[in-house]
Amino acid sequence: MTYLEAIREALRSEMRRDPRVFVLGEDIGVHGGAFGITKGFLDEFGPWRVIDAPLSEAANVGAGIGAAVMGMRPVVELQFADFVTDAFTQVVNMAATFHWRTGCPLPLVLRMPYGGDVKGGPFHSQCKEAWFVHTPGLKVVAPATAGDAKGLLLAAIRDPNPVLYFEHKHLYRYRREEVPDGEHVTPIGRAHVAREGTALSVISYGWMLHKCLAAADAAARDGIAAEVLDLRSLLPLDRDAILGTVRKTGKALIVHEATRTAGVGAEVAALIAEEAFESLDGPVVRLASEDTPVPHSPVLEAAFQPQVEEIAGAIRALAAY
Amino acid sequence: MSTIEATSRAGDALTPGELLEMLYYMRLQRAIEDRAIKLYYQGRIPGAYFTGWGHEAIAVGATYALGPADLLAPMHRDLAAYLMRGIPARRVFAQFLDREGGLTRGRDGNIHMGDPRLGILPFISHMAASVPVAAGMALACRQRGQARVVLTFFGDGATSTGAWHEGVNFAAVLRLPVVLVLENNQYAYSTPLDRQTAARALVDKAPGYGIPGVAVDGNDVLAVYAAARAAVARARDGGGPTLIECRTMRMRGHSEADHFAYVPRELLAAWAARDPIALFERRLREEGQLTAEADRAMQGRIAQEVEEALAWAEASPEPAPASVAEGVYAASDGR
Ligand SMILES: Cc1ncc(C[n+]2csc(CCOP(=O)(O)OP(=O)(O)O)c2C)c(N)n1
Numbered sequence: 001m002t003y004l005e006a007i008r009e010a011l012r013s014e015m016r017r018d019p020r021v022f023v024l025g026e027d028i029g030v031h032g033g034a035f036g037i038t039k040g041f042l043d044e045f046g047p048w049r050v051i052d053a054p055l056s057e058a059a060n061v062g063a064g065i066g067a068a069v070m071g072m073r074p075v076v077e078l079q080f081a082d083f084v085t086d087a088f089t090q091v092v093n094m095a096a097t098f099h100w101r102t103g104c105p106l107p108l109v110l111r112m113p114y115g116g117d118v119k120g121g122p123f124h125s126q127c128k129e130a131w132f133v134h135t136p137g138l139k140v141v142a143p144a145t146a147g148d149a150k151g152l153l154l155a156a157i158r159d160p161n162p163v164l165y166f167e168h169k170h171l172y173r174y175r176r177e178e179v180p181d182g183e184h185v186t187p188i189g190r191a192h193v194a195r196e197g198t199a200l201s202v203i204s205y206g207w208m209l210h211k212c213l214a215a216a217d218a219a220a221r222d223g224i225a226a227e228v229l230d231l232r233s234l235l236p237l238d239r240d241a242i243l244g245t246v247r248k249t250g251k252a253l254i255v256h257e258a259t260r261t262a263g264v265g266a267e268v269a270a271l272i273a274e275e276a277f278e279s280l281d282g283p284v285v286r287l288a289s290e291d292t293p294v295p296h297s298p299v300l301e302a303a304f305q306p307q308v309e310e311i312a313g314a315i316r317a318l319a320a321y
Numbered sequence: 322m323s324t325i326e327a328t329s330r331a332g333d334a335l336t337p338g339e340l341l342e343m344l345y346y347m348r349l350q351r352a353i354e355d356r357a358i359k360l361y362y363q364g365r366i367p368g369a370y371f372t373g374w375g376h377e378a379i380a381v382g383a384t385y386a387l388g389p390a391d392l393l394a395p396m397h398r399d400l401a402a403y404l405m406r407g408i409p410a411r412r413v414f415a416q417f418l419d420r421e422g423g424l425t426r427g428r429d430g431n432i433h434m435g436d437p438r439l440g441i442l443p444f445i446s447h448m449a450a451s452v453p454v455a456a457g458m459a460l461a462c463r464q465r466g467q468a469r470v471v472l473t474f475f476g477d478g479a480t481s482t483g484a485w486h487e488g489v490n491f492a493a494v495l496r497l498p499v500v501l502v503l504e505n506n507q508y509a510y511s512t513p514l515d516r517q518t519a520a521r522a523l524v525d526k527a528p529g530y531g532i533p534g535v536a537v538d539g540n541d542v543l544a545v546y547a548a549a550r551a552a553v554a555r556a557r558d559g560g561g562p563t564l565i566e567c568r569t570m571r572m573r574g575h576s577e578a579d580h581f582a583y584v585p586r587e588l589l590a591a592w593a594a595r596d597p598i599a600l601f602e603r604r605l606r607e608e609g610q611l612t613a614e615a616d617r618a619m620q621g622r623i624a625q626e627v628e629e630a631l632a633w634a635e636a637s638p639e640p641a642p643a644s645v646a647e648g649v650y651a652a653s654d655g656r
């Protein structure tokens with residue numbers, strides 16, 4: 001199934017399993033969502049579990065928080081992750097601090113359709129996960145595969161904390177994959193070695209993971225065996241997996257679609273510098289999008305984002321260092 | 322025009338014991354705050370300190386209209402509401418002192434407190450941030466078929482925020498059981514009402530959301546109670562939210578650090594003559610509900626409670642430094 005179908009199936013199975021789970025968002029009921037994720041849900045679950053909400057991010061996220069305070073398990077859909085700015089207070093002040101202030105759980109999931117290569121331009125393409133990785137009290141996940149799209153959504157819904165689930169729009173219909181049936185939970189905070197290798201470690205997540213895998217294939221034709229680590233969770237980071245792969249290969253290339261400065265890659269690089277310095281055989285390298293807003297023109301966006309050839313070039317250069 | 326001017330007649334439905342209980346909570350709020358003001362000037366309260374001086378009738382009148390299973394999303398000038406819904410005075414003092422025994426265990430301070438286990442949403446700094454959350458609490462009740470009502474308080478300044486607009490609109494669209502109590506004390510910090518809104522009156526915003534609005538004398542506890550009782554009943558019956566504008570005056574600085582020279586002294590003097598506690602006492606005395614003996618007994622009880630609560634709070638330890646990283650995340654219960 002596709003990544004999009006995996007999200008739909010995970011959501012549907014959790015709603016069947018647990019009556020506390022419900023979805024709320026703009027255009028998600030009658031219309032089935034801007035991307036069709038919740039198509040058919042209204043008929044199956046009714047209007048009090050599939051809530052067509054006003055164009056009102058602060059209210060929709062705030063209402064999700066209120067329902068979670070009462071022990072429900074809301075999954076609030078942001079139509080595009082970019083619109084979370086309108087709900088910032090609710091996410092970073094109300095939700096993130098809730099357990100720390102009260103000792104009570106806040107089981108809330110925000111579904112965040114994010115990312116570029118969808119001809120979306122500056123307000124429908126952004127990768128702003130680092131804003132939230134900088135916010136203690138939140139959890140942040142970003143699946144790259146259909147299997148993890150399912151597994152991480154199950155984990156997010158069952159988690160007693162607010163979880164921001166960054167689902168990449170370009171991956172929705174990117175390809176078909178085998179997805180395990182039934183209980184398939186991807187633990188939050190656990191990275192995954194997507195490709196084994198010994199020459200260097202390529203650390204990535206989301207849509208860029210696929211570009212990194214393609215680049216690693218290209219480098220393999222030159223005899224370079226790159227290891228590729230899929231972070232999957234950004235908060236908490238899987239420190240052991242990051243340090244493990246770098247200690248094994250001695251080199252790290254970090255690739256993400258989010259802009260470079262103070263992105264998640266900066267944190268990963270700092271972690272490696274602090275904890276794996278003795279294992280390094282070369283500089284820690286970052287490849288990320290340009291420090292600009294996301295351009296609308298496909299030509300400009302291609303120049304903005306890391307591309308497979310660029311990643312392959314960085315792999316070759318670092319391997320040769 | 323959906324505005325109705327409510328009167329105090331609903332006091333008729335209250336028993337003498339209930340009327341005295343209302344007075345007790347108004348006085349208890351005042352007594353705790355007076356004591357805390359002293360602590361503040363002694364430098365014993367870390368950070369800022371806010372009182373609800375002049376707001377007691379709003380806190381008590383509105384909260385008194387709730388049933389036992391109802392829910393509360395309070396703000397920073399309605400201490401009595403917290404007390405009436407089950408937060409003990411000793412924990413309030415411990416909260417003010419940033420002690421382990423405070424509601425947030427030193428993680429947050431002053432009136433930023435609550436207890437979800439008691440159905441009280443903890444208040445945070447961001448004005449009106451509780452309004453959408455209160456709507457969500459009401460949504461959960463509606464989803465479960467529970468006939469519970471959520472009462473939320475906010476200030477005149479708060480009504481200018483996006484959060485307020487979005488929360489009120491959301492509750493109105495879904496006809497959720499929410500009662501919206503506006504504590505219009507004429508100022509938001511130094512900002513007077515005419516810098517907050519161009520509306521003739523804040524209650525006039527209600528029709529824009531398709532909900533009823535009512536303006537009441539916020540210094541008349543029985544008027545507030547009457548309006549709140551009607552709004553709670555409407556919410557419980559599926560009639561959706563009501564906006565209650567309670568008109569009062571902030572009688573002290575925004576916080577105790579504020580000299581509030583920007584408030585005309587004549588305005589304060591005029592409102593001081595209408596102190597909500599004094600007004601209610603006079604009425605109860607005239608109607609024979611508050612005898613000299615009952616009055617003395619109540620005052621004595623409050624004085625004792627305040628001193629005992631403060632002693633408990635002072636005995637409560639400072640939070641352990643090593644606990645600073647505790648509780649950022651909830652541990653999974655596996656469900
Ligand atoms: C969103 C937001 N902006 C600014 C502040 C700083 N601030 C704290 S209270 C306050 C005034 C609040 O006025 P009002 O809502 O009328 O309540 P009052 O204090 O008068 O009872 C301000 C500006 C804040 N807490 N929240």
Ligand SMILES: [Mg+2]
Binds near residue numbers: 510
């Ligand atoms: Mg005010």
